[in-house]
Amino acid sequence: MERPSSIQHFKKFLQDIKDVFVNTSARRRQYANHLKEHGIMSPCKILLPNATRWNSWFRIVCYAKDHIDYWPSFFEAELQDNIRNEKLAKIQSILQNVREKGIITIYIHFISNFSKEFVRTLDFFQQKNTPVFPFVELQLQQLNSYLESNRISSDFGFSLEHLILTLPFNPIDFYPIFQVAFEAAFAKFSLHISNHPARELFKACQIFDPAYFFYSDVGRKNIRLYSIINGFDNPSNELLREWFIYCGQQWVLDDTGIEGFWLRMVNQLPLLSNIALDYIWLPISSCTVERSFLIYNTILDDDYQNLSLESLKALNMMHFNLNFK
Structure with a gap:
């Protein structure tokens, strides 16, 4: 048997799907109507991958898993109305080819599962x-x-x-x-x-996860192993005292989570708690920064160019703290 086409070929197919829908609201409406005509009364709009949304490519694959059987008839109708559209013709050619559609279906299921x-x-x-x-x-x-x-x-x-x-x-x-x-x-x-x-x-x-020391050997309790943390490279006697108290007990997180744990430890382990409350809140990705730019773009829309400094501060406060708990 001829070797199946590569996953790169499959990715190009999904990119073509995205391209024929981007900036084409009429085609998206026609697609939604097509799904309704085939029994999906509340169709989910097609999920188009976005380079700034990390999981969006995986999600269009999962979407394709549930909707690919509706695509051949839809793209056939679209091609009839746009006979010169090369990408539509290419998509339809693949979907009408039993072997190619089968391979794509396999890749869709593989990626969706894994x-x-x-x-x-x-x-x-x-x-x-x-x-x-x-x-x-x-x-x-x-x-x-x-x-x-x-x-x-x-x-x-x-x-x-x-x-x-x-x-x-x-x-x-x-x-x-x-x-x-x-x-x-x-x-x-x-x-x-x-x-x-x-x-x-x-x-x-x-180490700021209390469960970290539950099943660890005694070597993990050497504070200088964690000298990359500010204050641990040359700990004071008081910090060392708090450290050995912390390492010597089996703590349990409750519903308040790790922040709640360290807030409760403020009186018992004040130095260690202050350090922990700084480090547990470190950002782990650029997502917050990227979202901030998107929010600023919304706030600084052309219709809001005359905002006062006070109004701008108030809008920022609402946007950034709306879902804060």
């Missing part, structure tokens, strides 16, 4: 108004294990194998492609995360 771990991790890194910095290293270790195990896997699940056989193809023609996809992800992860300038700080800040 992207969940990436989506969860990326959602974690995009959290705001939540002190999660001490848990970054755990997330990275989990993702590393996930990538390592799948890049050498020869079993990608019964449901995916059954789909491949049903379409019909041979699973052994696809599994090497799946392994290469995981290998590429693992190589990129290893290159960027292992050498990330904040990686040592991620590791050190695990």
Whole structure:
């Protein structure tokens, strides 16, 4: 059998899907009507990937999994009205080709099934108004294990194998492609995360999670192992006293989470609490900054060029604190 086309070919197909919908509100309306005509009474609009929205590409793949069977008839009708549109013709050609559509369907299911771990991790890194910095290293270790195990896997699940056989193809023609996809992800992860300038700080800040010392050896309790944290490189006697109190007990987080824990420790461990409350709130991504620019663009719309400084401050306060808890 001829080797299946690559995932890059599949990505180009999704990019063409995006391109024919971008800035074409009439086509989006026609698509929604098409879904209604085929029994979807409350259709979800097509999810178009956005370079600044980390999970948007995975989400259009998951969307395609549920909607690809409606695409051939829709794009056939669109091509009839836009006979010279090359991208529409290319999309329709692929969807009408049983083999090509089958391969795309397999890739859609593979990515939908195995992207969940990436989506969860990326959602974690995009959290705001939540002190999660001490848990970054755990997330990275989990993702590393996930990538390592799948890049050498020869079993990608019964449901995916059954789909491949049903379409019909041979699973052994696809599994090497799946392994290469995981290998590429693992190589990129290893290159960027292992050498990330904040990686040592991620590791050190695990100490602000009270559970960190539960099952650890005594060597972890050496405060100078965490000298990257300000104050730990040359700790005072009082800080050392608080440190050994903290390391010597088994603390438990309650519903107030890690911030609530350290706020309760302010009287008992004042020096350590002050340090912890600074470090647990460190930002872990540029998402907040990117959102800030989007918010500023909204606030500084052409219709609001005459805002006073006081009004601008008030709008900023409302935008940035609307969902703060």
